[in-house]
Amino acid sequence: MNQEIGAHELDTLLEQLPPQTKVLSLDCFDTILWRKVARPTDVFFSLQSLEPFRSAGITAALRAKGESELRRRKQLLTGISEITLEDIHRELLPHADPQGIAEAGEVEIACEIAHAFIFEPIARLIRSARAKGLRVIVVSDIYFTGKQLGHMLGA
Known part of the structure; x- marks a missing residue:
C-alpha cells in the first residue's frame, strides 16, 4: 500500500491496513523527524557559526550551494x-x-539533532505498529547514511 494520509488519520491508520501487512515504512524527515526551522537549509545558519565551518568561511548559503552544485555535477558525470x-x-x-x-x-x-524533534503522532504510530508485531522501517532520500539517521533518531 502506497498512500499519503493526513496527521488526523494516524490514530486509525493501523486498523485500515490489510491484515497481511507486515511492514510499516516511514520517511525520516518531515514524517518522523521534524526540524524547528522554516526550511531544512535554515539549519545551516547555525552550522555556519560552528567549527570547522566558521574558520573555513562556509556560510549557510555556501553550504547549500556546495551541496546543490555537487549533486548537479554528479548527475552530469554519472x-x-x-x-x-x-x-x-x-x-x-x-x-x-x-x-x-x-x-x-x-x-x-549534532546541529541537525539540536534543531530536530520527533513528531509525537508518528511516535505513537510506531509504538502501536510494533505492539501489533509490524516491522517498522525508516527510509530517506537525504545524504545521511543509515547509521547517521539512526543516531539522529536515537537522540
Missing part, C-alpha cells in the same frame, strides 16, 4: 545525483584530512 554528507564536506573543505571531514560530519549531525 547520471546519479545521490551524494553523502562526507562527499559534501570533502567538497567544502578540500584541504581537510579524513579526520577533519569526519569531524565536520559529526558537527553537522
